[in-house]
Amino acid sequence: MSYTAIAVVAVVLALVVDRWVARTRLTGTRTWWSAYAIIVFFQLLTNGWLTGRGIVRYAPDAIVGDGDIRFVGHGRLVYAPVEDLAFGFALVLTTCVVWTWLGRREAR
Amino acid sequence: MSLAHWAYVAMLVFCLVGTLPLVVLFRLNVLREPARLITTVLVAGAPFLAWDLWATHAGQWRFDAAQTLRWRLGDLPLEEIAFFVVIPLVSILTYESVRVVRARTGRREVDR
Numbered sequence: 001m002s003y004t005a006i007a008v009v010a011v012v013l014a015l016v017v018d019r020w021v022a023r024t025r026l027t028g029t030r031t032w033w034s035a036y037a038i039i040v041f042f043q044l045l046t047n048g049w050l051t052g053r054g055i056v057r058y059a060p061d062a063i064v065g066d067g068d069i070r071f072v073g074h075g076r077l078v079y080a081p082v083e084d085l086a087f088g089f090a091l092v093l094t095t096c097v098v099w100t101w102l103g104r105r106e107a108r
Numbered sequence: 109m110s111l112a113h114w115a116y117v118a119m120l121v122f123c124l125v126g127t128l129p130l131v132v133l134f135r136l137n138v139l140r141e142p143a144r145l146i147t148t149v150l151v152a153g154a155p156f157l158a159w160d161l162w163a164t165h166a167g168q169w170r171f172d173a174a175q176t177l178r179w180r181l182g183d184l185p186l187e188e189i190a191f192f193v194v195i196p197l198v199s200i201l202t203y204e205s206v207r208v209v210r211a212r213t214g215r216r217e218v219d220r
Contacts, residue, residue, distance in 0.1 A: 003168050006159065031210050035203040042126070046119050055116050055175045062168035087156075088195075095152040095196040096203050102144045 003062040007086035014090040014097070022101040032096060036089070043088045044078045052079035115175040116187040120194050127198040134208040138200055148200065153192035160184060160192075 001009075018027050026032035050056050051069065058081055060067045065075025065082070075082055131139055138145060163169055164183035176185035 003163065006163075010159070030215070031206055032203065034210070035199075035206040038206070039199055039202050042123070046123060049119050050116065053115060053172075053175060055119075055172050056169055057172065058169045059167055062163075062166075091152070091156050091195060092199045094156075095148060095199045098152045099144070099148045099200050099203070102147055106144065 003058070003081070003083045004064050007083040007090075010090035011086045014093040018093060018097045022097050024097045024100045024104075026093065026096055026100060032093075035096070036092060039092055040085070040088065043085075044080070047080040047084055047088070048078035051076075051081070051084070109178070110174075112175050113177055116171075116185065117177065120187060120190055123194050123198050127201040130201045130205045134205045136201065136204050136208070138204055145197070145200070149193055149196045152196055157189070157192050160188060 015027060018024055051058075052071075054069070058065075063075055063081040063083055068074040068076075069079055070076050071079060077085065130136060161182050161184060164171070170183065171185050171188065176187055179186040181189055
């Protein structure tokens with residue numbers, strides 16, 4: 001599976017866990033989306049550093065983009081493959097879901 | 109080892125320097141709940157670390173040896189392992205800070 005396909009699956013899985021498995025429903029709150037908005041801004045910044053400098057390099061056949069590392073375009077946003085946004089979304093959501101779920105268990 | 113080897117470390121330090129002050133600023137209890145924090149990092153981070161190990165092994169992405177430190181786990185530099193600790197931590201700190209701010213302004217949903 002390409003990075004693109006796995007990234008889409010990861011986003012769907014994270015949403016399923018939030019909505020129906022852990023039932024934290026963070027994606028239904030303004031609080032989580034506000035936090036994510038802040039996080040994604042800094043993700044673009046820090047990931048731009050990692051990808052723009054070539055600290056991480058991607059195989060062209062694994063992403064929607066090609067070998068070109070552009071600021072915007074060719075499947076890239078601030079140098080990073082757009083798939084990284086999905087990776088980050090899934091990681092951040094899963095983290096907040098687990099954190100919240102554990103907190104609710106303790107509160108009981 | 110040249111300065112360039114610290115390029116990835118620098119990004120992780122930037123993330124921590126930007127978010128750890130939130131603990132003091134918003135009196136967050138996140139670091140006072142080590143069991144909850146460690147469990148979260150392990151449970152949430154593990155599948156992504158496994159994905160990362162697989163993807164680097166499959167050659168979907170790789171790390172520049174000139175801009176990372178020497179230590180490796182599989183094909184991952186030590187920094188990439190640390191990434192899965194740092195990013196969950198800064199995400200929780202950001203989320204909890206937003207909760208505090210929204211609670212102060214009376215706009216928090218019933219989301220506890």
